[in-house]
Amino acid sequence: MIIETMEKKYHESIGIYDSKFTVKMITKRMSVLEITSLSDYQQYLYNNGDEAYELSKILLVQYSSFFRSETIFGLIKEAILPAIKLRKNPGESIRIWSAGCSTGEEIYSVAMVVDEFVRKDNGTQLYTLFASDIDAKVVEKAQEGEYYFEQLGNIKLDYYHRYFKKMGSIYKVDENLTKKIDFSVHDLLDKRIKSPTNAIFGHFDIILCNNLLFYYSEDHQAFIINRLLQSLSPDGYLICEGASMNRFVKNQSVAEFKSHADVYKRKGEKNF
Ligand SMILES: C[S@@+](CC[C@H](N)C(=O)[O-])C[C@H]1O[C@@H](n2cnc3c(N)ncnc32)[C@H](O)[C@@H]1O
Secondary structure, eight states, rough: OOHHHHHHHHHHOOOOOHHHHHHHHHHHHHHTTTOOOHHHHHHHHHOOOOHHHHHHHHHTTTOOOTTOOOOHHHHIIIIIIIHHHTTTTTTOOOEEESSSTTHHHHHHHHHHHHHHHHHHHHSEEEEEEEEEEEEEEHHHHHHHTTEEEEGGTTOHHHHHHEEEEETTHHHHHHHHTTTTTTEEEEOOTTOOOOOOGGGOOOOOOEEEEOOOGGGHHHHHHHHHHHHHHHHHEEEEEEOOOTTTTTHTTTTSSEEETTTTEEEEESSSSOOO
């Protein structure tokens, strides 16, 4: 009934989300509103457009943080970037996409690591970073690159000094870093477009799709993973933290790069 109300009255397809997750989020809303029966909640939802917005928002959890997984960022820095660099020809760019970037912490973490890697190399390696999310509001926030001190907890001191500028109570990402990132609105369930339109052709060396797949039913997870695999370069890496990927990638063209790290790699490279 709640799914139907959302679809018919508010044109929001919440049936695509994992059912256990949806029930958990509806229960959370009911407890906030002190409503004890589902039928009372459904009635409330029907009469209040604002609640439809609140429910959609809570279903689209947008929490993010800098360097959220130490393991993943360690692997990117120590193993993945050096391997990608080795097979790039002069003038070829390293292409990285954060799919479901929320407010930007993930892509800025990647940008800091890549920038440091390039500087410590000989500074000539080109790179192109893309970040997208279904929600235009978070994409705008990400592009602003403004954070509070409490959000900077995982950032190393030298990154903090190099890449942030304090402006009153706000810490702003250095605009040289922001300029390196192409931000856009993109729905990973869009059947027509596989990757952000500015990326033109996919061919990404790394795609991060962390902490997103858990929202969706198995069919939708499989759809997204397939699309991401199609956008990966032949030797590319797919990083999907928080998803049990193994069941989707059996017999696919990728294999676990590092067990339990949610990092997968297209098969067929010599150094694998
Ligand atoms: C929990 S946040 C994760 C942010 C970041 N990847 C991280 O791991 O910290 C998930 C993000 O995925 C976005 N999202 C959910 N469904 C999406 C879809 N179909 N297409 C693109 N983004 C989506 C949400 O708007 C949200 O910002």
